[in-house]
Amino acid sequence: MLLVTAEEMREMDRKTIEEIGIPSSVLMENAGVQVARKIKERVNHQAKVLILSGHGNNGGDGFVVARHLGNAGYDVVTFVIGDLNKSSNETKIHYQALVNSQYPVYFYNQETKKDLFALMEQTDIIVDALLGTGAKGRPREPISEIIQYANQTKAIKVAIDMPSGVDSNTGEVVDQAFQADLTVTFALPKLGQFLYPGASYIGELAVVDISIPPVVSTSMGIKRYLLTKEVLKSKLPIRKANSHKGTYGHALLIGGSKDMPGAPTLATMAALRSGAGLTTVVIPKSIQAMVFNQVPEAICIGSEETRTGHLDFSFLDPLIASENKYTALGIGPGMGIWDQGLSGLRKIISSFSGPLVIDADGLNLLSQNPHLLLQRIGPTVITPHPGEMSRLIGKEIQYIEKNRPQVALEFATTYQVYLVLKGAHSIIATPDGELYLNPTGGPELAKGGSGDVLTGMLTGFLAQKIPVLHAVLLSVYLHGLAGNLASKPSNYSTLARDLVEKIGYAIGQMIESR
Structure with missing residues (x-):
C-alpha cells in the first residue's frame, strides 16, 4: 500500500477532480460518509457527538459527518472554529446542508467558549475536523487550547484524516496535538501517521475509500510503501x-x-x-x-x-x-x-x-x-x-x-x-x-x-x-x-x-x- 505526503494527496485530489471528473463536493461527501460509518460501527446511536470543525476542507468533512450521524439518530452538535468566509465553495455547500437539515451548529467565540468546554465534558464522542493534513507547526489559538481541553476529557476521540497538530509528512508535533482513539484517513495512509512522535497520536488507523481511483496514485510514480500482510x-x-x-x-x-x-x-x-x-x-x-x-x-x-x-x-x-x-x-x-x-x-x-x-x-x-x-x-x-x-x-x-x-x-x-x-x-x-x-x-x-x-x-x-x-x-x-x-x-x-x-x-x- 502506498504511503503519501500531504502534497501528494493534494495532487491526487486535483487529478481526481480535474482529470477523472469527480467534483470536489462529491469527494467531501464520500469522506464524511465513511467517517460517519466508522463511528456507527463502534458506537450506537444513543451517543452524544461533538464535531469540532475548522473553516478548511477538513471542517467541510466534519459538516458531512454531523449530517449523516444526525440522520442516523445520534445527538450531534457542531462547533465551528474559524471564519467560514475563508472556506472553499464545497465546504460552504456542506455547511449549508447541515444547517438546512436543522442540526445544531454554533460558532466559537469568547461568549460560547464556556459552552463548548462544558459540552466537551458531557459528550461521548469528540470528532476532530479542525486542521486536516495540510497543517504544519504549532496549532494557533484558540485551536491549541481546544485540543488541550479535548484531550483531557473521557470522550472517545476521532480524527478526520489526521489528528490536528500532527505534521502529515514528518510526524512532528509542536506543543499540542489531538490524541485520537481512531483516525479515519482517506484513500491512502499518510507518511506522518507512522513517524514518531505523531504516530502515537493516531490511535487505530482506518484507511477508507472516497472514490479516488488507483490510476491516480499509480500515475504519480510514488515509491513509498506501507508493508501489509496482504x-x-x-x-x-x-x-x-x-x-x-x-x-x-x-x-x-x-x-x-x-x-x-x-x-x-x-x-x-x-x-x-x-x-x-x-x-x-x-x-x-x-x-x-x-x-x-x-x-x-x-x-x-x-x-x-x-x-x-x-x-x-x-x-x-x-x-x-x-x-x-x-x-x-x-x-x-x-x-x-x-x-x-x-x-x-x-x-x-x-x-x-x-x-x-x-x-x-x-x-x-x-x-x-x-x-x-x-x-x-x-x-x-x-x-x-x-x-x-x-x-x-x-x-x-x-x-x-x-x-x-x-x-x-x-x-x-x-x-x-x-x-x-x-x-x-x-x-x-x-x-x-x-x-x-x-x-x-x-x-x-x-x-x-x-x-x-x-x-x-x-x-x-x-x-x-x-x-x-x-x-x-x-x-x-x-x-x-x-x-x-x-x-x-x-x-x-x-x-x-x-x-x-x-x-x-x-x-x-x-x-x-x-
Missing part, C-alpha cells in the same frame, strides 16, 4: 512436498566473542526458524560449546581467536574461499570491536559475492570506513539502530530520529545497499530509492538480542534464494509480528528468545491468510 503473503514461497534441506540453502553466520556468546546463538536459532535448510555459525573456540549446546541443529565451527577473545579472521579464509557452499552470510552479532576487525570485515565485503547481512559490531567496524560497501559485488543488507546509523554517517542520533526516511534513503542509494533503520516502525530503504515502513512490532522489541534475531531471520530467508527485496521485507514484517505474538501477556517481559519461538507462529499466520 501484499507480503504472496512473497513467501510455498514449500513443496518433495523438497529437502539442500532446497532451502545454507546460511553462514559469523560473530560472537568471549564475553558475548548469546548474540550469535540467537541469530543462529532465528536463521533455522526462518527456514534455512542448513545453518553454520562461526564463533571463537572459547564459546563453541556454549553455542552448540543451545543450537544442536546448527553446524558450529570454533575459530581461533585473539588474545582478547575475538575472532581471528585469518582462520576464516577457507570459509570465504568456499563461498559457493553458502547461499547467504550474516556477520556482526556479538563480534565486538578490535584492531584487526576492520581488515577482516573488508576481506568478507570484497570476497563474498552472495547476499551479505551486516549488523551490530559489523556496523560499528564498518563505520570506520563505510566506503568499503562500494566494493561489494553481491547484494548487501545493513540493519543499524539509530546509534549505529549515527556512527555510520557522523551525525547526532537526534538528527537521525528527526529525519529517518531521508537518512535511510540517502545512505541506501549512495552505497547501494538495502538498509533497515530499526526503531518504532522500522524503515527499509532500497538501492533504487524505494522506501517501506513496517507497522508490526512494539516496545517488546526494545530488549537486547532482538536485533540479533532479525539478523538471523534475514540471513535465513536470503539463504533460501528468495529475491533480496522480498526476503528483507518478509524478515522485518515477520520479526515485528513475532514480537507482537511474544508480547502476551506483557511486553515488559518479552525476551529475544521468545521472538525466536514465535517466528513459526508469525509465518503460520501469513500462510493461513493466503
Whole structure:
C-alpha cells in the first residue's frame, strides 16, 4: 500500500477532480460518509457527538459527518472554529446542508467558549475536523487550547484524516496535538501517521475509500510503501512436498566473542526458524560449546581467536574461499570491536559475492570506513539502530530520529545497499530509492538480542534464494509480528528468545491468510 505526503494527496485530489471528473463536493461527501460509518460501527446511536470543525476542507468533512450521524439518530452538535468566509465553495455547500437539515451548529467565540468546554465534558464522542493534513507547526489559538481541553476529557476521540497538530509528512508535533482513539484517513495512509512522535497520536488507523481511483496514485510514480500482510503473503514461497534441506540453502553466520556468546546463538536459532535448510555459525573456540549446546541443529565451527577473545579472521579464509557452499552470510552479532576487525570485515565485503547481512559490531567496524560497501559485488543488507546509523554517517542520533526516511534513503542509494533503520516502525530503504515502513512490532522489541534475531531471520530467508527485496521485507514484517505474538501477556517481559519461538507462529499466520 502506498504511503503519501500531504502534497501528494493534494495532487491526487486535483487529478481526481480535474482529470477523472469527480467534483470536489462529491469527494467531501464520500469522506464524511465513511467517517460517519466508522463511528456507527463502534458506537450506537444513543451517543452524544461533538464535531469540532475548522473553516478548511477538513471542517467541510466534519459538516458531512454531523449530517449523516444526525440522520442516523445520534445527538450531534457542531462547533465551528474559524471564519467560514475563508472556506472553499464545497465546504460552504456542506455547511449549508447541515444547517438546512436543522442540526445544531454554533460558532466559537469568547461568549460560547464556556459552552463548548462544558459540552466537551458531557459528550461521548469528540470528532476532530479542525486542521486536516495540510497543517504544519504549532496549532494557533484558540485551536491549541481546544485540543488541550479535548484531550483531557473521557470522550472517545476521532480524527478526520489526521489528528490536528500532527505534521502529515514528518510526524512532528509542536506543543499540542489531538490524541485520537481512531483516525479515519482517506484513500491512502499518510507518511506522518507512522513517524514518531505523531504516530502515537493516531490511535487505530482506518484507511477508507472516497472514490479516488488507483490510476491516480499509480500515475504519480510514488515509491513509498506501507508493508501489509496482504501484499507480503504472496512473497513467501510455498514449500513443496518433495523438497529437502539442500532446497532451502545454507546460511553462514559469523560473530560472537568471549564475553558475548548469546548474540550469535540467537541469530543462529532465528536463521533455522526462518527456514534455512542448513545453518553454520562461526564463533571463537572459547564459546563453541556454549553455542552448540543451545543450537544442536546448527553446524558450529570454533575459530581461533585473539588474545582478547575475538575472532581471528585469518582462520576464516577457507570459509570465504568456499563461498559457493553458502547461499547467504550474516556477520556482526556479538563480534565486538578490535584492531584487526576492520581488515577482516573488508576481506568478507570484497570476497563474498552472495547476499551479505551486516549488523551490530559489523556496523560499528564498518563505520570506520563505510566506503568499503562500494566494493561489494553481491547484494548487501545493513540493519543499524539509530546509534549505529549515527556512527555510520557522523551525525547526532537526534538528527537521525528527526529525519529517518531521508537518512535511510540517502545512505541506501549512495552505497547501494538495502538498509533497515530499526526503531518504532522500522524503515527499509532500497538501492533504487524505494522506501517501506513496517507497522508490526512494539516496545517488546526494545530488549537486547532482538536485533540479533532479525539478523538471523534475514540471513535465513536470503539463504533460501528468495529475491533480496522480498526476503528483507518478509524478515522485518515477520520479526515485528513475532514480537507482537511474544508480547502476551506483557511486553515488559518479552525476551529475544521468545521472538525466536514465535517466528513459526508469525509465518503460520501469513500462510493461513493466503
